[in-house]
Amino acid sequence: MSRASQVDVAVTLPRNYLRPCLLLLLGEGTAHGYELMDQVAELGLSKVDPAGLYRCLRAMDEEGLVESRWEPSTVGPARRTYGLTDEGRDWLRGVSESLADLNRVLGLFQRRYGVLEGRDPSP
Amino acid sequence: MSRASQVDVAVTLPRNYLRPCLLLLLGEGTAHGYELMDQVAELGLSKVDPAGLYRCLRAMDEEGLVESRWEPSTVGPARRTYGLTDEGRDWLRGVSESLADLNRVLGLFQRRYGVLEGRDPSP
DNA sequence: CCACGCTAGGTGTACTGTGCACCTACGGTG
DNA sequence: CACCGTAGGTGCACAGTACACCTAGCGTGG
Numbered sequence: 541m542s543r544a545s546q547v548d549v550a551v552t553l554p555r556n557y558l559r560p561c562l563l564l565l566l567g568e569g570t571a572h573g574y575e576l577m578d579q580v581a582e583l584g585l586s587k588v589d590p591a592g593l594y595r596c597l598r599a600m601d602e603e604g605l606v607e608s609r610w611e612p613s614t615v616g617p618a619r620r621t622y623g624l625t626d627e628g629r630d631w632l633r634g635v636s637e638s639l640a641d642l643n644r645v646l647g648l649f650q651r652r653y654g655v656l657e658g659r660d661p662s663p
Numbered sequence: 664m665s666r667a668s669q670v671d672v673a674v675t676l677p678r679n680y681l682r683p684c685l686l687l688l689l690g691e692g693t694a695h696g697y698e699l700m701d702q703v704a705e706l707g708l709s710k711v712d713p714a715g716l717y718r719c720l721r722a723m724d725e726e727g728l729v730e731s732r733w734e735p736s737t738v739g740p741a742r743r744t745y746g747l748t749d750e751g752r753d754w755l756r757g758v759s760e761s762l763a764d765l766n767r768v769l770g771l772f773q774r775r776y777g778v779l780e781g782r783d784p785s786p
Numbered sequence: 787c788c789a790c791g792c793t794a795g796g797t798g799t800a801c802t803g804t805g806c807a808c809c810t811a812c813g814g815t816g
Numbered sequence: 817c818a819c820c821g822t823a824g825g826t827g828c829a830c831a832g833t834a835c836a837c838c839t840a841g842c843g844t845g846g
Contacts, residue, residue: 549726551683551758553765555675555803555832564772567779574794583775584768589834594796603672616793617841635674636776642676643769645707646762649687652706653759656690678803678832697823712805717825739822740812790844797838802831809826815819 553585554642558596559605561585563624563632566606572619573597597622605631676708677765681719682728684708686747686755689729695742696720720745728754 561583565576573594580588597620600606605628612618624632684706688699696717703711720743723729728751731743747755 549679549682549722551680551761551765552678552833553768554677556672557674558832559672560674560772564776564779567776572794573796583772584765590795591797591835592833594794595832598796613794613841615842617795617839619794632776633780636773638674639769640773642674642707643766643773645676646766646769649683649706650759650763650766653687653690653755656687657756675804681804695823696825713824714806714826715804717823718803721825736812736823738813740810740824742823787846789846792843793841795839797836799834799836801834803833805828805830807826807828810824812822814821816817 554639558585558588558592559600560632560635560639562593562596562600563605563628563635566622566624567629567632570621570623572611572621574619576622600628604628677762681708681711681715682723683755683758683762685716685719685723686728686751686758689745689747690752690755693744693746695734695744697742699745723751727751 558580561580562576564583565571565579571579573590576597577588577590577593580593597606597608601608601622604625606622607625608620608622610618611621681703684703685699687706688694688702694702696713699720700711700713700716703716720729720731724731724745727748729745730748731745733741734744735741
């Protein structure tokens, strides 16, 4: 890195985006943490660190959005299997709406930037 | 608030989203901070607090993404007028692409949630 | 037997962005 | 004069995140 003043400020995913992702995956079927780590990658969250994932699951467990039980494994250490609760399903529905809003806002940004760049969005 | 365990974790706008918004507005024309405060509301950022806005402008100024000059005012206190630099324009182009990625990711989430809820996304 | 690697689930901590409260200063108006 | 609106700013505390690190079970190769 030769230029120290290089701008490396990144615009990242929404805050707490991991939560809806996990809830969506758990809505599709129960799973344990280590498994979810791979699956969230398909939802845009490349490289989630395990720390955040497990902490998020724990928090949602305490809040009642998910429920968990230990399942002993014959091929390795025991695992915690998570499932979605009704409350979690409700929360997911709500957050899905606000994500849709965010999607619209970003679309607006794109269109407006397109106008600025001289590209006509509706030919 | 009767229920203390109420889940109030919100999924908000992307981190640093204020930056591209300000750069977009400055791309459309020079402005000063107080003016931008109203304009960002049109881009989905309802209630930005002045603190973050001015700090963001200052940071971008120091990074060379925007340039500023004091302009004395006859009707009130002096104001700092900001304009977009070439570097800022480059950064805006880059960040616009990553926001487009984010938009796609959110679209994917929506479709997948739609499938989960039993709604067919492509009739 | 021991070292190593993979699975699985964590803790501790520092960084960073954001939100809230608060402050200065200028000009106009009652 | 006191007060309001404009304009720009500081200080601080909180929350989410990123990074490093740890424990433990089981299987495999030397």
